[in-house]
Amino acid sequence: xxxxxxxxxxxxxxxxxxxxxxxxxxxxxxxxxxxxxxxxxxxxxxxxxxxxxxxxxxxxxxxxxxxxxxxxxxxxxxxxxxxxxxxxxxxxxxxxxxxxxxxxxxxxxxxxxxxxxxxxxxxxxxxxxxxxxxxxxxxxxxxxxxxxxxxxxxxxxxxxxxxxxxxxxxxxxxxxxxxxxxxxxxxxxxxxxxxxxxxxxxxxxxxxxxxxxxxxxxxxxxxxxxxxxxxxxxxxxxxxxxxxxxxxxxxxxxxxxxxxxxxxxxxxxxxxxxxxxxxxxxxx
Numbered sequence: 001x002x003x004x005x006x007x008x009x010x011x012x013x014x015x016x017x018x019x020x021x022x023x024x025x026x027x028x029x030x031x032x033x034x035x036x037x038x039x040x041x042x043x044x045x046x047x048x049x050x051x052x053x054x055x056x057x058x059x060x061x062x063x064x065x066x067x068x069x070x071x072x073x074x075x076x077x078x079x080x081x082x083x084x085x086x087x088x089x090x091x092x093x094x095x096x097x098x099x100x101x102x103x104x105x106x107x108x109x110x111x112x113x114x115x116x117x118x119x120x121x122x123x124x125x126x127x128x129x130x131x132x133x134x135x136x137x138x139x140x141x142x143x144x145x146x147x148x149x150x151x152x153x154x155x156x157x158x159x160x161x162x163x164x165x166x167x168x169x170x171x172x173x174x175x176x177x178x179x180x181x182x183x184x185x186x187x188x189x190x191x192x193x194x195x196x197x198x199x200x201x202x203x204x205x206x207x208x209x210x211x212x213x214x215x216x217x218x219x220x221x222x223x224x225x226x227x228x229x230x231x232x233x234x235x236x237x238x239x240x241x242x243x244x245x246x247x248x249x250x251x252x253x254x255x256x257x258x259x260x261x262x263x264x265x266x267x268x269x270x271x272x273x274x275x276x277x278x279x280x281x282x283x284x
Contacts, residue, residue, distance in 0.1 A: 098272040142192050
C-alpha cells in the first residue's frame with residue numbers, strides 16, 4: 001500500500017511543471033549586482049535565475065520584447081525610441097542604483113599628467129581631430145580610442161551627453177569594445193588608450209577615470225559623492241526592466257536588490273545606492 005501511494009504521489013508530481021527559470025539579460029554594468037543577488041537567492045531560496053550580458057542594454061531590451069528574457073538589465077533610461085520600436089511591451093523600470101560614466105585612460109596617459117578633459121576635447125578625440133595626446137597636455141603618443149558598441153547603455157549615455165542624442169552623433173571609425181571587462185582590458189593593455197566606461201570599473205592601477213573640466217569651473221570628478229551631489233554630468237540610473245509589473249521570481253529578485261543586503265551589493269561594486277542617488281528608484 002505504501003509503495004502504491006508513493007508511486008501515485010510521484011506520478012502526480014511528475015505532471016506538475018517545474019517553476020520556469022527567470023531569464024535576465026543586458027547591461028554588463030548592472031550585471032555584477034544582479035548576478036550576485038541571483039546567486040544568493042539560488043542558494044538561500046532555491047530560485048532558478050539565469051543571468052547573461054549578451055548585447056548590453058539594448059540587447060536586454062530586445063530580449064525582453066521578443067520573449068527571450070523576463071527581465072532586462074539596462075544602464076540608461078528607457079527612451080521614446082524603445083517604446084516606438086516595441087509598442088507591445090509595457091516597460092516597467094526599477095532603479096537599483098546610480099553610476100558615474102567616465103572617460104577612462106591607460107596608465108601612461110594618466111602618469112603623463114592628463115587628469116581631465118573638456119567636452120570640446122572629448123569631441124576632438126572622438127572625431128579624430130585630436131590624434132595625439134600631446135595636443136591635450138599628455139605624452140607625444142597616438143590616441144587609441146576604443147569605442148563602446150552602439151546599443152550599449154554606456155555608449156548611448158555618452159552620445160547623449162556629448163552630442164545631445166544618438167542620432168546627432170557622427171559616424172566614426174574606432175576599434176569597438178563590448179562588455180566592461182573587454183573595454184577595461186583593452187585600455188589596460190594598450191598605450192595611449194581611452195574608452196567610455198563606468199568609473200567603478202577603473203582600477204586606479206592600469207586604468208584611470210578622468211574628470212571633466214570646463215574653463216572657469218571646478219573639475220567634475222566621476223565619484224559617488226559628485227553623483228550624489230548632482231555635480232557630475234555623466235551620471236546614469238542603473239535599472240532592471242520588466243514587461244508589466246514584476247511578478248514571481250522577478251518580484252523576489254527586485255525586492256532583494258532594493259533591500260538592505262541588495263543595496264550593500266550596489267555599494268560594494270562601486271555604484272551609488274538608492275539612499276544617496278537623489279531619491280531615484282523604488283518599486284515600479
